[in-house]
Amino acid sequence: MTDFIVEAELREETGRSAARRLRRAGKLPGIIYGGDKPDLPITMDYNTVSKLLNEELFHTSMLEVKVKGSRGKNTVMLKDSQYDPLKDTATHLDFMRVSASDSITMDVPVVAINTEKCPGVAMGGMVSIIRHSLEVSCRADSVPEHIEIDCGALELGASVHIEDITLPAGTEVHHDVNFTILNIAVPKGAGSAESEEEDAVETEVENGSAE
Amino acid sequence: MLQPKKIRWRKHHKELQRIRGKSPRGASLNFGQYGLKAMEPGRITARQIEAARITINRHVRRQGRVWIRIFPDLPVSKKPAEVRMGKGKGSPEYWVAAVKAGRILYEMDGIDEEMAYGALQRAAAKLPIRTKIVVRGVGR
Numbered sequence: 001m002t003d004f005i006v007e008a009e010l011r012e013e014t015g016r017s018a019a020r021r022l023r024r025a026g027k028l029p030g031i032i033y034g035g036d037k038p039d040l041p042i043t044m045d046y047n048t049v050s051k052l053l054n055e056e057l058f059h060t061s062m063l064e065v066k067v068k069g070s071r072g073k074n075t076v077m078l079k080d081s082q083y084d085p086l087k088d089t090a091t092h093l094d095f096m097r098v099s100a101s102d103s104i105t106m107d108v109p110v111v112a113i114n115t116e117k118c119p120g121v122a123m124g125g126m127v128s129i130i131r132h133s134l135e136v137s138c139r140a141d142s143v144p145e146h147i148e149i150d151c152g153a154l155e156l157g158a159s160v161h162i163e164d165i166t167l168p169a170g171t172e173v174h175h176d177v178n179f180t181i182l183n184i185a186v187p188k189g190a191g192s193a194e195s196e197e198e199d200a201v202e203t204e205v206e207n208g209s210a211e
Numbered sequence: 212m213l214q215p216k217k218i219r220w221r222k223h224h225k226e227l228q229r230i231r232g233k234s235p236r237g238a239s240l241n242f243g244q245y246g247l248k249a250m251e252p253g254r255i256t257a258r259q260i261e262a263a264r265i266t267i268n269r270h271v272r273r274q275g276r277v278w279i280r281i282f283p284d285l286p287v288s289k290k291p292a293e294v295r296m297g298k299g300k301g302s303p304e305y306w307v308a309a310v311k312a313g314r315i316l317y318e319m320d321g322i323d324e325e326m327a328y329g330a331l332q333r334a335a336a337k338l339p340i341r342t343k344i345v346v347r348g349v350g351r
Contacts, residue, residue, distance in 0.1 A: 056349050085238035085313025086250060088345070126321035128276060132241075132347075185276065185321070 004052060004063045010070055011041040019092070028090060032065060032074055035097030040074070042067055044093070053081065053090055060108060060143040065095060075099065077106070077140060100141040107133040108144055112182060114152035120184030125156040128185040134162075138171040149182055159183040212257040213283050214306045222288050222300055226309060229285070230254065234311035242278045243320035245327040246345045253340040254307040255316070257283040263334035267317065270330035275322035280315045281308040316342065 011022070011029060019029045028049050032040040042065065052058045058078065065074040076095035084091050098104060112127050121127060134147055147167065149160055161178045230252045240246045260283060267277055283306035290301035310316070317334060319327050328344055335342045 054349055059349065083239075085233045085235070088348075126275065128321060 003061055004058055006044060006049065006052070006063055006065045007068075008042040008044045008065050009068045011043045014041055023091065028093065030093035030095060032067075032076055032095045032097060035099075037097060040067065040070065046090070049093070050090055056109070056145055060106060060145055062098065062100070062140055063095070077104065077143075098140040100139065102140045103137060104140050104143070105135055105137045106143050108136050109133050109146045110181060111146045111148050112151050113148050114150050118151040118154050118184065120154050120156040120158060121151070123156045125184040125186055127151055127182060129182045131179070131181045134173050134181070136167070136171050136173050138168075142168070142170050144168045144171060151182075151184070154184050156184055157186055212261045212306075213279075214257055215282075215284050218286075221286065221303055223286055226285060229309035230311060232311055234313040237280055237315055238313040240315060240318055240345060240347050241280075243276065243318035244347050245320070245322075245324070245331060246280075246315045246318040247331045247335060247342050248345045249310050249312055249314045249316055250341040250343055252312045253310055254285070254287075255281060255283070255310055255338060255340070256287075257306045257308075259338055260308065263317065263337040266333045266337055267319070267330045270333055271319070271322055271326055274326070276320050278318040280318060281310060283308040285309050310340065315345070 008030070011018075013021075022029050022043055023046070026046050027043045028046040030042050030044060032042060059081075061077075063076050063078065065076055067074060074095070075098060077098050078093060079096040080094035081090055082092040083089065096104075110129060110132055112129060115121055115127050118125075118127065136144070136147070138144075144167075147165070149165060151160075154160070159180050160182050161180055162173055162175050163178045165181065167173065232252070234249075238248070260279065260281065264277065264279060271277075285307050286303040287305050287307055288301040289304035290296075316338070317331065319330065322330075324346070331344045335344075
């Protein structure tokens with residue numbers, strides 16, 4: 001049921017300075033919580049876990065954390081991961097205890113497929129993903145690795161909305177409005193004689209608006 | 212060039228607290244596949260932001276999409292030449308964006324990796340700080 005096993009040790013010290021000491025020693029601090037049990041601060045080997053973090057399945061599947069010095073099995077899911085803004089290395093992981101029958105909400109990445117066959121792209125458009133991830137609700141043991149959106153038949157200017165896609169069985173996305181997930185954008189100035197500085201579609205984002 | 216449409220105060224302090232330290236916000240890609248990340252803190256003027264934007268657009272021609280993730284909202288004042296010290300603060304001269312280390316400056320999408328790297332490398336040459344190119348990864 002669980003493809004990934006994470007080896008961990010109990011962490012006795014908590015707080016910023018203790019966490020920094022651990023990171024300097026090649027360890028990665030984390031925590032296990034949820035499931036009506038007490039929180040369990042843990043520490044893991046950074047090199048081992050950083051390789052796992054590069055696998056898409058690690059973020060969406062059930063994991064087993066073996067904690068040295070602690071009894072019982074910890075079946076968890078990766079709830080949150082923090083990264084250093086400069087080095088892009090993981091600094092802390094949050095694991096949430098789950099059981100297979102639990103209904104959970106997770107962010108699942110959106111992937112566009114068949115873009116090379118897309119008639120809109122052939123006419124000069126580009127696949128513009130508006131939502132890079134969707135918040136899906138499903139059973140803990142059936143979280144999809146990613147949500148595929150078929151672009152094989154999309155014309156120039158076409159959009160795919162949340163109500164247009166077929167989600168895997170048992171998976172649902174709560175939504176109030178029928179929001180756009182991706183579209184085949186028409187390049188600005190295509191076919192006109194505008195100056196080249198203005199050709200690329202360009203958006204200015206206000207400070208902090210995208211957080 | 213970018214500058215605020217409406218301002219409350221004409222002259223500001225240097226606001227060094229907006230520059231020092233690592234950026235807790237705006238440090239990950241939110242829109243595009245590729246981005247340019249600041250590796251050190253600094254003040255980027257509206258002219259530099261514009262110069263880098265033009266460089267990106269010239270390189271990618273009619274393809275792709277560009278997002279500018281910073282905005283120059285801090286006025287910098289300057290005294291005229293050959294004026295003695297004192298007699299009050301100088302007049303606003305230009306606008307800068309206060310950038311902390313780790314901040315994403317530009318994002319791009321809809322182009323191949325080679326072209327994105329070319330455009331962002333050329334844009335980085337227009338900026339007064341060290342930067343690196345980042346690509347959207349798993350889980351981030």
